[in-house]
Every structure is written in C-alpha cells, then in structure tokens.
Amino acid sequence: MKILMASTEYMPCHLGGSAESVRLTAEALVARGHRVGVVTPRWYHEPARLEEVIGGVAVGRFVPPSLPAWTWGSERETASPRFWRAAADAIAVAAEGADVIHAQDRRMIVPTYLAARRTGRPAVLTLRDIGLRCPIATCLVYERPGGDIPEDCGARRLYAQCAPLYQHMYQPGNPWAIGPSLKLVGRYGILAWERTIARRFARIAYVSAGLARHYA
Numbered sequence: 001m002k003i004l005m006a007s008t009e010y011m012p013c014h015l016g017g018s019a020e021s022v023r024l025t026a027e028a029l030v031a032r033g034h035r036v037g038v039v040t041p042r043w044y045h046e047p048a049r050l051e052e053v054i055g056g057v058a059v060g061r062f063v064p065p066s067l068p069a070w071t072w073g074s075e076r077e078t079a080s081p082r083f084w085r086a087a088a089d090a091i092a093v094a095a096e097g098a099d100v101i102h103a104q105d106r107r108m109i110v111p112t113y114l115a116a117r118r119t120g121r122p123a124v125l126t127l128r129d130i131g132l133r134c135p136i137a138t139c140l141v142y143e144r145p146g147g148d149i150p151e152d153c154g155a156r157r158l159y160a161q162c163a164p165l166y167q168h169m170y171q172p173g174n175p176w177a178i179g180p181s182l183k184l185v186g187r188y189g190i191l192a193w194e195r196t197i198a199r200r201f202a203r204i205a206y207v208s209a210g211l212a213r214h215y216a
Contacts, residue, residue, distance in 0.1 A: 002036075006102070011054065012054075040060075060090065062087065062089075064087070065082040079107075087111030101121050103125045113201070124203040
C-alpha cells in the first residue's frame with residue numbers, strides 16, 4: 001500500500017511529540033513493507049531540503065506563503081486560505097498513485113480534504129490533542145485536569161470564563177495574550193468549520209483512549 005501523510009511538522013525540523021510520533025508511525029509502516037510519503041511545510045527558519053528520503057520515508061516539503069492573507073493568533077501561519085491552498089496543491093501532486101491520504105494533525109484537515117476531493121483518494125485523520133475542540137483548552141489544563149469537556153463548552157464560555165483564566169494563568173498583565181475578542185471568536189469559528197470538515201473523513205483515529213473520550 002502507498003500511504004501519503006500530511007503533517008505540519010516532520011523531522012529533522014520541529015522535533016516535538018507530534019513530529020516524533022509521525023516519524024515513528026511512518027518508519028514502522030515502511031518496515032512492514034508499505035510505501036510511505038510525507039508532505040510537510042518547510043518553515044522559513046529551517047534549512048531542510050525540499051525533497052529527501054529519511055528512514056525509508058520519502059519526505060516532500062513545500063514553501064508556505066510568507067504573508068498569509070488571513071491569520072488568527074498563534075496559528076498565523078496555518079489558519080490562512082493561502083496556506084491551505086499551497087498545502088492542498090502539494091498534497092495533490094504527491095498523492096499520485098497513493099491509496100490513502102492521512103492527515104496527521106488538525107492544521108492539515110482542510111488541505112488534506114481539498115486534495116482528497118481533487119484526486120479522488122480516501123482521506124483519514126489522526127488527532128493528537130484537543131485543539132479541535134478549543135483554541136486554548138484552559139478548562140482541561142487548569143480547571144478540570146484529566147476530566148471531561150464542560151457541558152457548556154462553546155464560544156460564550158470561551159470568551160467569558162476561559163479567556164480571562166488563560167490570561168491570568170499564563171500571561172498575567174498582558175491584555176493581548178490571546179488577542180482581542182474578535183480574533184478569539186474568529187479562532188473558535190475556524191475550529192467549528194474544521195470540525196465540520198473532519199466529520200467527512202473516511203476514518204478518524206486518536207492517539208489515546210482519553211483523547212477519543214474527549215471527542216466522543
């Protein structure tokens with residue numbers, strides 16, 4: 001089987017839990033005899049090659065737009081139609097001959113879905129955090145660690161309760177910690193749209209049972 005993965009991060013750049021998890025999964029699939037490719041951005045500060053083979057995985061990097069047309073908070077590089085279009089184009093080109101396209105994080109939901117529709121390939125999604133539920137997740141980090149999503153979770157609670165708590169805990173004295181109200185509402189609106197698109201994927205996988213419970 002030929003599997004194409006779409007990830008916002010991949011080694012040797014952005015070495016974190018998500019990037020390492022994607023690498024281990026890709027190389028394990030190669031060891032089982034599958035052909036695996038990864039499409040990922042080459043961020044501006046990274047000297048990585050545009051095309052290379054790492055651990056038997058064919059890695060292709062595209063250069064994201066330098067000036068996103070529409071941005072929101074810390075996701076200024078990826079919550080942009082220009083980024084979605086560039087990523088979707090790169091995924092569609094690499095998807096030739098692929099049996100499935102696998103989005104490895106929520107920031108690749110929109111590009112992967114667009115590329116899958118364009119190429120007629122099935123698409124699956126792996127979620128690695130609760131970022132698709134909330135842009136800051138303060139209620140689970142501070143108020144309800146290890147607990148459930150509050151029943152009143154939504155834009156109103158985010159703005160009225162979670163945002164002030166986030167500012168108090170993580171950015172005290174900084175009124176721009178999470179941006180003005182319009183930006184915060186916009187970020188939540190993007191998540192709502194991404195959730196709608198995620199439901200159209202053929203399958204959704206989670207990296208833990210606890211994470212699956214949060215999304216249930």
